[in-house]
Amino acid sequence: MTQNHYQVIVIGGGVSGAALYYELGRYTDIKKIALLEKYGSLATLNSSGSANSQTMHCGDIETNYTLEKAQSVTRTAKMVEKYCLQHGYENTIMFSHQKMAIGVGFEEVRFIRKRFKEFHPLYPYLELYEKDTIAEIEPRLIYDAHGKERPEPIVAMGAQGQWTTVNFKALSESFIDNTLKIEDKITDIFFHSEVKYIQKLGSMFHLETVQGHHFTADFVVVNAGAHSLYLAHQMGYGLDYATLPVAGSFYVSTKKILNGKVYMVQNPKLPFAALHGDPDILLNGYTRFGPTALVLPKLERFKSGTYADFFKTLRFDWHIVKIFYDLLKDSDIRNYIIRNFLFELPYVRKKLFLQDARKIVPSLQEADIKYAKGFGGIRPQVLDKKNERLMLGEASINTEEGIIFNMTPSPGATSCLGNALRDVEYISDYLGVTFDAAAFRRELTDDKE
Numbered sequence: 039m040t041q042n043h044y045q046v047i048v049i050g051g052g053v054s055g056a057a058l059y060y061e062l063g064r065y066t067d068i069k070k071i072a073l074l075e076k077y078g079s080l081a082t083l084n085s086s087g088s089a090n091s092q093t094m095h096c097g098d099i100e101t102n103y104t105l106e107k108a109q110s111v112t113r114t115a116k117m118v119e120k121y122c123l124q125h126g127y128e129n130t131i132m133f134s135h136q137k138m139a140i141g142v143g144f145e146e147v148r149f150i151r152k153r154f155k156e157f158h159p160l161y162p163y164l165e166l167y168e169k170d171t172i173a174e175i176e177p178r179l180i181y182d183a184h185g186k187e188r189p190e191p192i193v194a195m196g197a198q199g200q201w202t203t204v205n206f207k208a209l210s211e212s213f214i215d216n217t218l219k220i221e222d223k224i225t226d227i228f229f230h231s232e233v234k235y236i237q238k239l240g241s242m243f244h245l246e247t248v249q250g251h252h253f254t255a256d257f258v259v260v261n262a263g264a265h266s267l268y269l270a271h272q273m274g275y276g277l278d279y280a281t282l283p284v285a286g287s288f289y290v291s292t293k294k295i296l297n298g299k300v301y302m303v304q305n306p307k308l309p310f311a312a313l314h315g316d317p318d319i320l321l322n323g324y325t326r327f328g329p330t331a332l333v334l335p336k337l338e339r340f341k342s343g344t345y346a347d348f349f350k351t352l353r354f355d356w357h358i359v360k361i362f363y364d365l366l367k368d369s370d371i372r373n374y375i376i377r378n379f380l381f382e383l384p385y386v387r388k389k390l391f392l393q394d395a396r397k398i399v400p401s402l403q404e405a406d407i408k409y410a411k412g413f414g415g416i417r418p419q420v421l422d423k424k425n426e427r428l429m430l431g432e433a434s435i436n437t438e439e440g441i442i443f444n445m446t447p448s449p450g451a452t453s454c455l456g457n458a459l460r461d462v463e464y465i466s467d468y469l470g471v472t473f474d475a476a477a478f479r480r481e482l483t484d485d486k487e
């Protein structure tokens with residue numbers, strides 16, 4: 039075996055790759071693990087604090103989740119919370135803010151009241167807030183600068199004192215730091231290591247980087263964000279899938295506007311599309327409104343290139359045409375796409391965005407917000423060509439041949455430890471190594487022994 043041989047190689051140093059690296063180090067008896075990252079530091083793309091909304095999505099105020107989906111995300115969100123508590127990361131990596139989902143107008147008010155009844159048993163800490171309570175918690179939702187009350191009916195379901203907010207870049211760094219501290223194991227990190235080629239020869243994977251380095255591994259997990267499918271296609275996997283890169287941008291307030299997280303009722307056809315307001319932990323708690331959604335023909339935001347990678351991963355054909363045709367013939371989706379395109383155009387974008395954001399803060403003025411330059415990321419939404427549909431949520435291709443490819447749009451950062459658990463269990467079985475499930479349960483879940 040060469041020195042560059044590892045039992046497991048993880049490709050990608052975002053929060054997904056870092057979480058997997060941590061679980062492999064802490065909970066298995068695998069002795070040699072490596073992580074290969076394209077750039078010079080961890081989490082510079084979607085997992086960076088400025089790319090995402092920093093929200094720990096646990097399903098209580100995400101109105102697009104079914105009860106079943108909420109049950110599963112609350113379990114994975116809990117893992118992040120327990121990890122942070124275990125290591126004492128309160129108020130450094132994980133923060134607490136009030137959070138609420140508001141219903142505005144009769145129809146949405148009815149919706150929130152019904153949902154509260156259904157979800158309260160799963161989240162006993164949730165409360166139903168009437169207008170006067172909302173005014174106490176988030177006055178800007180109800181009153182304008184002159185004390186005038188908003189006219190529409192409004193109700194909210196929400197909570198206080200929960201852990202709601204995470205700096206996912208700092209979380210990624212902590213996963214790596216804590217893994218590197220583990221003794222009796224070789225845990226290597228290689229920065230500036232962009233994997234360009236993976237090949238399976240016999241039972242072993244051979245990896246080559248753009249920088250000309252070679253590695254081998256018994257098992258490979260590709261957590262390369264929007265590039266996961268790109269690498270899968272190169273190996274002939276996942277050819278029925280394509281990536282639709284949906285960029286999300288933000289507007290940031292010029293003063294503190296909200297005390298916590300305020301979400302709106304989501305359109306089930308467009309999950310995570312409704313704007314929300316969040317206190318930005320990197321900007322003194324100033325409110326970040328967004329994200330918007332715009333299809334961009336590139337796989338990485340704010341980095342040069344990756345246009346060709348987009349077209350290679352799209353593999354344009356009639357199935358793609360059909361998916362777009364179906365999306366565009368729905369007037370809700372069509373209007374949403376056009377509006378979000380306009381949100382990116384200088385001069386008009388602020389005025390238009392303001393109209394939408396005023397559903398949260400009715401008195402919001404142009405001077406209160408500015409386009410957050412350099413903020414935002416890309417959600418690698420997956421297109422399922424076989425079934426000619428846009429997949430909503432995460433996708434994982436387990437080839438069952440020793441390599442897994444993960445695509446993680448929102449809320450992939452929250453589910454990083456849960457997704458890693460799924461892969462660690464599989465890898466342990468595949469390689470015949472031990473996974474300490476009891477330690478995992480004890481440390482990262484509320485499950486009884």
Ligand SMILES: Cc1cc2nc3c(=O)[nH]c(=O)nc-3n(C[C@H](O)[C@H](O)[C@H](O)COP(=O)(O)OP(=O)(O)OC[C@H]3O[C@@H](n4cnc5c(N)ncnc54)[C@H](O)[C@@H]3O)c2cc1C
Nearest residue numbers: 050052053054076084085090091093233263286415450452
């Ligand atoms: C606007 C927006 C808002 C969001 N808000 C939230 C939120 O509030 N809460 C939440 O839970 N989730 C949110 N998400 C989703 C979340 O940010 C992502 O799911 C998560 O960051 C994905 O992490 P990742 O590690 O899989 O991918 P990434 O963070 O994209 O990391 C992929 C890594 O792989 C590396 N890489 C790529 N190609 C190669 C290669 N060939 N060789 C080596 N390395 C490679 C990259 O450099 C990068 O470091 C949001 C996303 C967006 C875009």
